Amino acid sequence: MSIFSFFGKQRTAPAARERLQVLLAHERVSSGSDLVSLLREEILAVIARHVEVDNDRVRVTMDRDEHMSVLEIDVEIPLGAAVRAA
Amino acid sequence: MGKVIVVTSGKGGVGKTTSSAALGAALAQRNEKVVVVDFDVGLRNLDLVMGAERRVVYDLINVIQGDAKLSQALIRDKRLETLFLLPASQTRDKDNLTAEGVERVINDLKRHFDWIICDSPAGIERGATLAMRHADVAVVVTNPEVSSVRDSDRIIGLLDAKTAKAERGERMEKHLLLTRYDANRAERGDMLKVDDVLEILSIPLLGIVPESTDVLRASNIGAPVTLADSRCAPAMAYFDAARRLAGEELPVVIPGEKRGIFGKIFGRRAAA
Numbered sequence: 001m002s003i004f005s006f007f008g009k010q011r012t013a014p015a016a017r018e019r020l021q022v023l024l025a026h027e028r029v030s031s032g033s034d035l036v037s038l039l040r041e042e043i044l045a046v047i048a049r050h051v052e053v054d055n056d057r058v059r060v061t062m063d064r065d066e067h068m069s070v071l072e073i074d075v076e077i078p079l080g081a082a083v084r085a086a
Numbered sequence: 087m088g089k090v091i092v093v094t095s096g097k098g099g100v101g102k103t104t105s106s107a108a109l110g111a112a113l114a115q116r117n118e119k120v121v122v123v124d125f126d127v128g129l130r131n132l133d134l135v136m137g138a139e140r141r142v143v144y145d146l147i148n149v150i151q152g153d154a155k156l157s158q159a160l161i162r163d164k165r166l167e168t169l170f171l172l173p174a175s176q177t178r179d180k181d182n183l184t185a186e187g188v189e190r191v192i193n194d195l196k197r198h199f200d201w202i203i204c205d206s207p208a209g210i211e212r213g214a215t216l217a218m219r220h221a222d223v224a225v226v227v228t229n230p231e232v233s234s235v236r237d238s239d240r241i242i243g244l245l246d247a248k249t250a251k252a253e254r255g256e257r258m259e260k261h262l263l264l265t266r267y268d269a270n271r272a273e274r275g276d277m278l279k280v281d282d283v284l285e286i287l288s289i290p291l292l293g294i295v296p297e298s299t300d301v302l303r304a305s306n307i308g309a310p311v312t313l314a315d316s317r318c319a320p321a322m323a324y325f326d327a328a329r330r331l332a333g334e335e336l337p338v339v340i341p342g343e344k345r346g347i348f349g350k351i352f353g354r355r356a357a358a
Contacts, residue, residue: 011275016232017282024239024286035247 029061036062043073051077088119088196091203091331092221093263094245096237098208100229101265104301104311106205107135108321109225111310112328114169118200121160123191124174125217126207127183133173136163137308147175150187156194165313170199180213192220210244218249223259223331225292229266230278238262238287261292263327268297269342280340293327295320296341 029036040060047053057076062069093106103126110122124132127147133139138161144154149172156172163169172195175182195202206217218224224245228238245258252258264283271277284291295301296319304314312321319341329336 009276013272013275013278013282016278017286020232020235020286023236027236027239028243 025061028063036060039071043075047075051083053077088199088202089223090192090196090221091201091223091225092206092218093203093225093227094206094214094218094241095227095234096208096210096214096241097229097234100227100234101295101301102208102227103131103135103205104305105225105227105263105265105295105324106132106203107310108312108324109328109331110201110203111163111166111169112312112321112324113201113203113332114163114166115312115316115325116328116332117168118332119168119170119198120201120203121170121172121195121199122203122205123172123195124205125183125213126205127174127178127180127213128176129207130174130176132205133161133171134308135305136171136310138163138171138173139308142173145173145175145178146191147178147182149191150184151182156191165309183213183216185216185219188216189220210240214241215244215248218245220250221245221258222251223261225261225263225331226287226289227263227265228283228287230264230268230272230280230283232278235278235283235286242287242289260289261331262287262289263292263295265295266297267294267341269340291338292330293323294338294340295323295327 040058043060044053044055044058047058053075057078059074061072063072093102093109095102106122110120114120122132122136123146124130125146126132133142141161144159146159148154149156149159159172161171161173163171192202204217204221207213226238226241228234242260245260246252249258262284264280267280268277272279280291280294298318298320300315300318301311301320304311307314311318312324315321316325323341326336326338
């Protein structure tokens with residue numbers, strides 16, 4: 001409970017900010033760009049040539065910033081996954 | 087060659103047309119030659135906001151289809167010699183807005199004007215994508231409100247993917263114009279603050295236009311707000327935004343913020 005509740009209504013702007021941050025992080029990946037889904041497919045194909053990975057265990061996200069964007073690739077490789085030696 | 091600016095937002099009613107008219111007039115008040123182009127085919131309003139609704143003879147679609155020359159469709163502002171309007175069609179189907187036609191008209195305008203301001207329709211359909219298609223610079227108009235910020239985020243994604251500049255592999259220059267801002271409500275925590283919106287959208291700030299009755303008063307009489315009352319707070323904000331568009335660097339002031347304890351002039355990084 002914040003001290004503002006003593007004076008009446010809660011501040012609502014922080015909620016707006018938080019909801020937007022969560023929503024947009026999601027939307028930028030899912031609908032935002034075809035690039036991300038294309039990269040995801042191709043990265044998955046490359047990894048699958050060498051290691052057995054689960055489709056759902058590869059996450060590709062793009063974080064946009066004013067000066068640059070960060071592409072984050074998160075691949076979970078299960079213990080004991082069959083490694084296809086090159 | 088003129089510079090093409092698209093004024094866009096995704097969401098309707100946030101102030102695209104008001105901002106197009108005000109920025110266009112503000113640039114023309116600097117003696118630069120400006121044309122404001124209405125892309126909202128079927129629902130034109132720029133003519134009304136600029137007070138030229140009774141002078142429309144030909145429109146953008148007529149020019150695209152070759153039924154009128156560009157010079158016949160352009161309407162010169164009665165108050166500013168260097169300000170012109172190219173109206174949208176009220177009756178025609180928006181399918182008549184073709185990519186090739188728009189490109190031809192924009193290229194023609196670039197030869198005759200210093201600034202071509204494209205007033206985008208709301209949404210992300212054909213009219214909106216064609217309005218941004220040939221832009222050199224985008225002005226993203228946003229209200230400090232969740233649905234507007236979300237739609238602006240979508241539009242920023244489109245600007246980076248679907249414009250001619252993006253397809254050539256170049257970086258689209260994008261600027262945030264925050265409109266209907268109420269510093270007191272933001273200070274009380276009931277409205278997103280400037281920094282919140284900047285952090286979420288991550289594009290540089292072009293200006294902050296305060297919520298004001300002067301904007302409605304200006305549209306009532308059919309004058310861009312910078313012409314209706316050049317000394318009111320929203321007009322000052324648009325003049326500053328126009329100066330930044332023209333390349334000047336000046337600090338962004340949050341309008342309407344209380345002086346004294348809360349009075350702050352931010353040395354925030356403005357549009358470069």
